[in-house]
Amino acid sequence: MKKEIKVSGHLEVIKGVYHMKLSWVSAEGKRQRKSKSTNLPERGNKKRAHDMLIDFQREQEAELIANGNGIKDILFTDYLKQWLEKTKLQIRLTTYSGYHDNIHGVIIPYFEPMKLKLREVTPKHIQDFYTNQRKRVKGTTVKSYHANIHKAFKDARKLQLIDSNPMECVDPPKKEPYHGQTYTVEEAQKILALVSDTIYEIPITVMLFYGLRREEAIGLKWQNIDFESNTFLIAHTVTETSIDGRLQVIKEDLTKNNSSYRSLPLVPPVRELLLEKKQSIREYRKLFRKGYCFKDSDYVCVNELGELIRPRTLSDNFKRIIRKNRLRTLRLYDCRHTAASIMLKNGVNMKQIQMILGHSDFATTANIYSHLDYSDKISAAEKMRNIIYGEDNESV
Numbered sequence: 001m002k003k004e005i006k007v008s009g010h011l012e013v014i015k016g017v018y019h020m021k022l023s024w025v026s027a028e029g030k031r032q033r034k035s036k037s038t039n040l041p042e043r044g045n046k047k048r049a050h051d052m053l054i055d056f057q058r059e060q061e062a063e064l065i066a067n068g069n070g071i072k073d074i075l076f077t078d079y080l081k082q083w084l085e086k087t088k089l090q091i092r093l094t095t096y097s098g099y100h101d102n103i104h105g106v107i108i109p110y111f112e113p114m115k116l117k118l119r120e121v122t123p124k125h126i127q128d129f130y131t132n133q134r135k136r137v138k139g140t141t142v143k144s145y146h147a148n149i150h151k152a153f154k155d156a157r158k159l160q161l162i163d164s165n166p167m168e169c170v171d172p173p174k175k176e177p178y179h180g181q182t183y184t185v186e187e188a189q190k191i192l193a194l195v196s197d198t199i200y201e202i203p204i205t206v207m208l209f210y211g212l213r214r215e216e217a218i219g220l221k222w223q224n225i226d227f228e229s230n231t232f233l234i235a236h237t238v239t240e241t242s243i244d245g246r247l248q249v250i251k252e253d254l255t256k257n258n259s260s261y262r263s264l265p266l267v268p269p270v271r272e273l274l275l276e277k278k279q280s281i282r283e284y285r286k287l288f289r290k291g292y293c294f295k296d297s298d299y300v301c302v303n304e305l306g307e308l309i310r311p312r313t314l315s316d317n318f319k320r321i322i323r324k325n326r327l328r329t330l331r332l333y334d335c336r337h338t339a340a341s342i343m344l345k346n347g348v349n350m351k352q353i354q355m356i357l358g359h360s361d362f363a364t365t366a367n368i369y370s371h372l373d374y375s376d377k378i379s380a381a382e383k384m385r386n387i388i389y390g391e392d393n394e395s396v
Helices: 046-066 076-087 093-114 123-133 139-158 185-194 201-210 214-218 268-291 311-324 334-345 350-357 362-372 374-389
Strands: 008-014 017-025 031-041 231-234 236-243 246-253 262-265
Touching: 008 046, 017 046, 031 046, 046 139, 076 093, 076 139, 093 123, 093 139, 093 236, 093 246, 123 139, 185 201, 185 311, 185 334, 201 214, 201 268, 201 311, 201 334, 214 236, 214 311, 236 311, 262 350, 334 350
Parallel strands: none
Antiparallel strands: 008 017, 017 031, 231 262, 236 246
16 A cells, blocks of 8 residues: 655745745655745735645645545545644634544544545445444534534545545434523522622623623733723633643634624623723732733733633632532533523513624524523413404413
């Protein structure tokens, strides 16, 4: 079996223009090189040039395969490993982390004992895998495995490693409708009282009040808060994820075309909390002086030393506070569902909730929260009663 030829690539700026450089070792052991201009100026075009480099690499790999220099007898599991490494360059690190866990933690361990070559994998193999996984996890999780396998085979077909894509004959797993659990108004008020005057007060407050995601709450920056117009912008996230076995904090700005990028009104109680936080930060800076951490100075959710609160630290301490005070043990994320539930029960319509929560489409909001809208069902039943039985009849 021939050894697979790996094509590596990088960008190089020549006279202010990005050029793509490829290199590989041929089957005969000789170093081969190829270059091509992107015709893109360096300023403002790094991502676009990077995308062109990926396409250039794939074209070269396809050409090598077509000329008999590639390997068509690669094992399915080996292909997945190589595909994952190449895909890493094209996706967000948080997305890659999910791909990595699915492929190395579940998909490869299942298929590795079978020693199937990539071209030998059939729709039945995939469907049997789904059936096996449904015995231990929900359909939503299996659907994420499906997404990874589907993309891997789609790319294999583009590279001409396979003559047909078995995924075209595979039925994707169905995912169950998700209904998050919620706290009552009284429970939410008690939680706010419990976290009052702690470093967790602001992130938990904005999650319970605005339905922010944990990553959005911790990602709040002073520069995105306008105290004059009383608005604040959700434009940055802080995520904690495992990358290649190492826990990393990833700080990312949201793009304006991202549905999560949104402006929200700053209500007086939250405004007051933020101003108090600003003052306490000034006092801690004076107190600790050189011992204060200034690298996270633009973030709102920091501890007394100025260090950014990590997402998992917030979740762990939320759980600790809830258990210590014998409240119902729900997830921190359920604070987001609680906010949506309270809005819905108090007359905020689904479209408004969609915009506040930052869902990409209306269907997402409706699918998650339609079961909570019981008041509308009562109203509809009352109207039907009046129509069918008359307004004076009390029976439904």
